[in-house]
Amino acid sequence: MSARLLIEAAGPGVTIQDEGRFGLSRYGVTPAGPMDLGAYRAATRAAGADCAIEVSLGGVTLRAEGATLCVAVAGGEFDIRLDGRPMPPACLLPLAEGARLALRAGGSGAWCYVAVGGTLNLAPTLGSRATHARSGIGPKPLAAGDALTLAEAAGAPLEPLALAAPWLTSSDAPIRLVLGPQVDYFASEEIEAFLSARWRIGARSDRMAYRLEGPAIRHWRGHDIVSDGVAMGAIQIPGDGAPLALMADRQPTGGYPKIATIIGADLGRLAQLRPGEDLSFRAVDWDEAVAARRAYFASIEAGATREPLGAEMTTESLLAENLVGGVVNARD
Amino acid sequence: MDYETPRFLDCGEAALSVEFGDSVDPAVNARVLALDERLRAAPPAGLRETTPTYRALFLRYEPLEISRAALIAAIEALIGTAGVEAAQPAARWTIPCCYDPEFAEDIGEAAALLGQTAHSIAQLHAGADYRAYMYGFAPGWCYLGGLPQALAIPRRVSPRGPTPPGATLIGGALSLIAARPMPTGWYVVGRTPERMFALDRTPPFLVAPGDAVRFEPIDAKTFLALDARACAGETVARQETLL
Numbered sequence: 001m002s003a004r005l006l007i008e009a010a011g012p013g014v015t016i017q018d019e020g021r022f023g024l025s026r027y028g029v030t031p032a033g034p035m036d037l038g039a040y041r042a043a044t045r046a047a048g049a050d051c052a053i054e055v056s057l058g059g060v061t062l063r064a065e066g067a068t069l070c071v072a073v074a075g076g077e078f079d080i081r082l083d084g085r086p087m088p089p090a091c092l093l094p095l096a097e098g099a100r101l102a103l104r105a106g107g108s109g110a111w112c113y114v115a116v117g118g119t120l121n122l123a124p125t126l127g128s129r130a131t132h133a134r135s136g137i138g139p140k141p142l143a144a145g146d147a148l149t150l151a152e153a154a155g156a157p158l159e160p161l162a163l164a165a166p167w168l169t170s171s172d173a174p175i176r177l178v179l180g181p182q183v184d185y186f187a188s189e190e191i192e193a194f195l196s197a198r199w200r201i202g203a204r205s206d207r208m209a210y211r212l213e214g215p216a217i218r219h220w221r222g223h224d225i226v227s228d229g230v231a232m233g234a235i236q237i238p239g240d241g242a243p244l245a246l247m248a249d250r251q252p253t254g255g256y257p258k259i260a261t262i263i264g265a266d267l268g269r270l271a272q273l274r275p276g277e278d279l280s281f282r283a284v285d286w287d288e289a290v291a292a293r294r295a296y297f298a299s300i301e302a303g304a305t306r307e308p309l310g311a312e313m314t315t316e317s318l319l320a321e322n323l324v325g326g327v328v329n330a331r332d
Numbered sequence: 333m334d335y336e337t338p339r340f341l342d343c344g345e346a347a348l349s350v351e352f353g354d355s356v357d358p359a360v361n362a363r364v365l366a367l368d369e370r371l372r373a374a375p376p377a378g379l380r381e382t383t384p385t386y387r388a389l390f391l392r393y394e395p396l397e398i399s400r401a402a403l404i405a406a407i408e409a410l411i412g413t414a415g416v417e418a419a420q421p422a423a424r425w426t427i428p429c430c431y432d433p434e435f436a437e438d439i440g441e442a443a444a445l446l447g448q449t450a451h452s453i454a455q456l457h458a459g460a461d462y463r464a465y466m467y468g469f470a471p472g473w474c475y476l477g478g479l480p481q482a483l484a485i486p487r488r489v490s491p492r493g494p495t496p497p498g499a500t501l502i503g504g505a506l507s508l509i510a511a512r513p514m515p516t517g518w519y520v521v522g523r524t525p526e527r528m529f530a531l532d533r534t535p536p537f538l539v540a541p542g543d544a545v546r547f548e549p550i551d552a553k554t555f556l557a558l559d560a561r562a563c564a565g566e567t568v569a570r571q572e573t574l575l
Contacts, residue, residue, distance in 0.1 A: 022392075028468055030471075180341050
C-alpha cells in the first residue's frame with residue numbers, strides 16, 4: 001500500500017499551503033501561502049517537504065498508513081501528542097504506521113504547520129499548491145476522512161526530536177511597521193494615536209485580515225482611494241476607522257487608505273496572535289526594517305537545531321504541568 | 333490628477349508603489365502600463381512581481397537583493413529614456429455580450445436611473461472602445477476604462493445579490509466583467525458567455541492589462557450556443573494581435 005496521511009479529525013481552517021501563488025496578482029489572483037512563513041519554513045525544512053498542512057486553533061488529528069512517515073511540526077505553542085505522548089511544540093518525529101498525531105490549541109499561538117517529508121501527490125494549480133478557499137483555487141480545506149498520499153516518503157528519524165528555532169519564540173515586543181503608502185491621508189495626531197494605542201485582535205479575524213480593536217482612526221482626506229496594490233501586512237483603515245491588517249488571503253488590490261505596513265520580520269509574530277490578545281506597534285524606517293529582515297531570514301536559513309527530548313518529555317505528569325517551561329529550557 | 337514625476341511610496345520594506353496620479357484616467361493608466369511593460373522586458377535583479385492598477389504600479393521586491401534606492405534609480409532610468417508616452421495595447425478583444433433583459437438583470441433599473449432605454453444602454457455600451465485597466469477583487473475581475481459618459485452611474489448604496497458568471501457591469505465611470513458570482517454595488521447590463529478566468533484552459537486568463545476591448549451584441553439564442561461552446565473549453569471571444 002502506498003504511504004498515506006489520513007485526516008481523522010480537522011477543525012475549521014486546516015489547509016495545504018506552500019510559499020504562495022505568485023506572479024498572477026495582475027489577474028486578481030491572491031497569493032495565499034502561510035500565515036507564519038518562519039514557522040512554515042522551520043517545519044518544511046526539517047521534514048524535507050515543499051508544502052505543509054496549516055493548522056488553525058481548531059486542531060487536527062492525523063494518522064499514518066502504509067509507511068512510517070517523517071513529520072515535522074512548528075508554529076505557535078500548540079499542544080502536540082504522539083499517540084497520547086506530549087511532544088514539544090516544534091518537533092521532528094517518526095509517525096509509525098497506525099500512529100496518531102494530534103494537534104490542539106495550546107498555551108499560545110494561532111497557527112501550526114505539519115510537514116511530511118517526501119512528495120505529496122498534490123498537483124499545483126496556477127503554479128502553487130496553496131489553498132485559497134475564497135476563490136476556490138488550490139486544494140480544498142482538509143476535513144475528516146481526507147487522505148494525502150505520498151508519491152515518495154522521506155526517511156524518518158528513529159526517535160522524536162525537539163526542534164529549537166529561536167525565531168519561533170513568542171515575544172510581546174511591539175510589532176514593527178513602516179508608515180505608508182497612504183500615511184498622508186491621516187493627520188499627525190491620528191498617526192500618533194495609531195502608534196501609541198494598545199490594540200486587541202478582534203474576534204472576526206481570519207487568513208484574509210486581522211481586525212484591530214482600539215481607538216477609531218480618522219482620515220482627514222476621506223476614506224476612498226483609487227484602488228492600488230496591497231502588500232501582506234498592510235494596515236488598511238476603512239470608513240469606520242477600525243484598522244484591518246491584511247494577511248495571506250488578502251485581495252491583491254484595495255480601495256481604502258493604508259496607514260502603514262508591518263515589516264516582514266514581524267508578520268509571523270502578528271499572525272500568531274489570537275483573537276482577544278493585545279499588541280502595540282512601533283514605526284521603523286526602511287533601513288531598520290531591512291536589517292530586521294536580514295537577521296530574521298539569516299536565522300531561518302541557519303535552520304532549526306535538533307535536540308533529543310528532555311527527560312521531562314518522557315514523563316507525562318511533569319509535562320502536563322510545565323510544557324512551555326520545558327521547551328524554553330531546551331532552547332537555552 | 334496626473335503627476336509630472338511619479339511618487340514612490342513604501343509598502344513595507346519589500347514592496348513599493350509607483351504612483352503616477354490620483355485618479356482613474358486613461359493617460360495615467362497608460363503611464364502605469366508603460367512602466368510595467370518596460371520592467372517586465374528587463375526586470376532589475378531582486379524585482380519579484382509587478383501589479384498594474386489604475387494609477388500606480390505595485391512592485392514586490394527582495395530588499396536583500398536590491399535596495400530601495402537602486403530600484404528607484406532603475407525605474408527613473410526606464411522612465412527617463414523611454415519618456416512617458418502611452419503603452420500601446422498588445423491585443424484587441426471582441427467579446428460577445430448579450431444585452432437581452434433575461435441576461436442583463438439590471439438593465440431596466442439602470443435605464444430608469446440614467447434616463448435611457450435598455451436598447452440605448454446596449455447600443456452605447458457595445459459601441460465604445462474600452463481598455464483593460466486592471467484586474468482586482470477576485471480572479472478574472474477585469475476593470476475596463478472607456479465607458480461612455482452617458483452610462484456613468486453612481487454605485488448602489490447597498491450591494492445587490494451575487495451576479496451570474498460572466499456578468500458585464502457598469503459602476504461609476506467604469507465597466508467590469510465579473511468572472512465569478514459575487515454580490516456587487518454595480519449594475520448588470522449584459523452577460524458574456526466567454527470565461528474570463530478558466531482553470532481548465534491554457535491560458536487561464538485571456539485579456540491582459542492594457543489590452544483593447546470591444547463588446548459585440550448577441551441575442552439570447554447565440555448566447556446559449558456560445559455558452560455551450562465556452563463551457564466545452566473553446567474561446568469564443570476573438571483576439572487580434574496588435575504589436
